[in-house]
Amino acid sequence: MSSEQSFKIMRDGSITTPKGFKACGLHCGIKKSMRYDIGSIVCEVPANAAAVYTLNKIQAAPIGVTKNSLQVEGKLQAVVANSGNANACTGKQGNQDALTMRSETAKLLGLPEHHVAVASTGVIGECLPMEKVIEGIKKLPESISDGGGNDFGQSILTTDLTEKNICVEVEVNGKKAYISGAAKGSGMIHPNMATMLGFITTDVNIEHTQLQSLLNEVTDESFNMITVDGDTSTNDMVLVMASGLVDNVTLDPSHPDWFAFKAAFQHVAEILAKEIARDGEGATKLVEVEVVGAETDEDARKAVKTIIGSSLVKSAIFGADANWGRIIAAVGRADIPVDPDTIDIRLGKIEMMVQSTPIPFDEHQAEFYLKKANEIHIHVNLNIGNGYAKGWGCDLTYEYVRINAAYRT
Template sequence: MNTVEQVEKQTNSIKVLQGSITTPLGFLAGGLHCGIKRMRYDLGWIFSVVPASVAAVYTTNLFQAPPIKVTQDSIFTDRKIQGVIVNSGVANACTGEEGLANAYTMRKMFSEQLGIEEHLVAVSSTGVIGNQLPMEKIIDGISSINDIQQQNDASDFEKAILTTDTFSKNACVTLEVNGKRITIGGAAKGSGMIHPNMATMLAFITTDAKVQQTALQQALKKVVDETFNMITVDGDSSTNDMVLLLANGQAENEELTPEHPDWDLFLQGVNEVSKSLAKQIAQDGEGATKLIEVQVKGAASNEDAKKIAKSIIGSNLVKAAIFGGDPNWGRIVAAIGYSGVELKSTKIKVDLGPITVVDNGLPYLFSEQEAASYLQQNDTIHIFVDIYDADGKATAWGCDLTYDYVKINASYRT
């Protein structure tokens, strides 16, 4: 399956282009194989030439893994991060005091390798839950990061953080603030155990903008609520997941705060990168063949619209019907009905792409063959819902549910 297209275009003064986490000024990244996995890259890193202001959002799973606790500890010190070390293959989750000590060792080793203070390093892990990290391999891997400039390759980092993903995920935009060119880049992983409210994903966003730290955290939380928290693959939430946003100020712009005239433009840029990464994660759901986008409008509030969109995108029956090319609109209506939102069922309209299947809460005469053909022939399926009540709106993303999802997860550890 091809990744979500990323071609250059102009959108509200934001230019979307081919790029990565190293496109913003002052960021380097790389990856290598240290032996956690049999053959694939499994250790990646990000480095900023100066300590960067940082914002973070973490998984809502109560079993937060040791790497998250170490990263929280680092950020708490002075809200700056200069290096990020990530391993894939073993999640270092549910590993007790030994797992926590190992996460701190990763932080210490990487900081020494870079020659920076320990608290300037964030740590992240992804993979199988319950196994201790193979620390000798990880330490050897970190020790081999001996020339950050020569080992600089964002695509290696993107590969090193993957687990069951089938493709690397990246996004990049540029915009102008006070006559200065600002760049925002991102990389992510995620394929299974994906569910709204920060589920099984890792996302790393870099920008050379100068941004006040409190404002940066506010920006990330707002954007995550509209993007990463609006995707689902299988309804399972993981233990390790987080989004990190680093701003190192190398663009030398006037510091951005919510009072700055270009603040909303910066927010749009972060949103554009995050939305692209979120859609790529949804598209790459384990075993998925189709990306599903649900747009809801006319709800009493944006929150109500979010609940309805998430309910539809999270329905296994809806997902299975789309995989089978079955325009079974009853499953969509049922998901709307159990979303917990108060609404008038007699007003609802539902479209499958260009085809209306429900109007005024009643079946609408349509061609089953045409609707089935739409589901079968398109890689991206659009579901439009209009509540005809007020102005609330939201968009959510997910994927179909296939036989391969069961195969992949039935043999995940083997």
């Protein structure tokens, strides 16, 4: 591990790498295809847990059930998740179905109901086929294993093209500890959570309140800094479970290894967020926007979100059109303080504007960059303060329209 990076990326790690965790994924029949559509993460012990949820005022039934579970002790020992059906806007039946998923999972695993979280993702407005779901839940105990992390990752996918997994090793109190994550998300993605589910496991010993505080802080700089299409879903949730089985002293900001752990945790969240943006429905490019020189970090975040969420900016990137006018127009409508005479804009290494004055640049070079690079970087300096933020999105393509024009068919 270098002094610059206090953690090590584990290429073969998964959500089950931290001590005490097992997982599984299988097909129960929610999806018409034979793709996995139900899965579970299980911890050997009650794990200190934390979660953040969608800010959409219309929230799916599993959100309320998981909130209820965490409010009892701040601990969880299992998560049951399904894809293919969001169990959102399904009324009293939907609430009962989410409770049934929790109670059946708890019964089969021999756990208190409040130690089980529930997550769902998929089509809104359709009730779950509960006979199939219950049959799937009955198969979970025999399917859960140390090697089930990848199967779980598959079980939560909807329109995703790829699984999203990350695992890092960090030293705490002289012992190796691990932080792992699995996520899904491709469309209906916008800051303040999105149609995304994120699950993070770790074996460090960290209290519920400290874990919740850390998750809140990190989410604002990772999951809440991505957008695909400007839509905030009804089902978004990021859930963290800490088993404490690495047997280190309780970790908090006063511990000398806190900042190494926090950096590793931040990396896991950021990688998952970027992979969601990269896998945006129909996307061909990951787009990273960096704004510096704002009055405050919050202003910089607003500018990033406005740029990365602009349909005109996203369309220009897809079309390999270096149209910086769309970028500065997005900055101007971000509802933050700006000086119209001090803005710098750069596309990759190509300067396009300095002190709000257009700079001649090679159009062919810019077009080549936009066509050939897998990751597009937009840098904006407002030159009025020290505020900084970075966020991620993707281009807007014909394929995005095709996918969402026929989502239910």
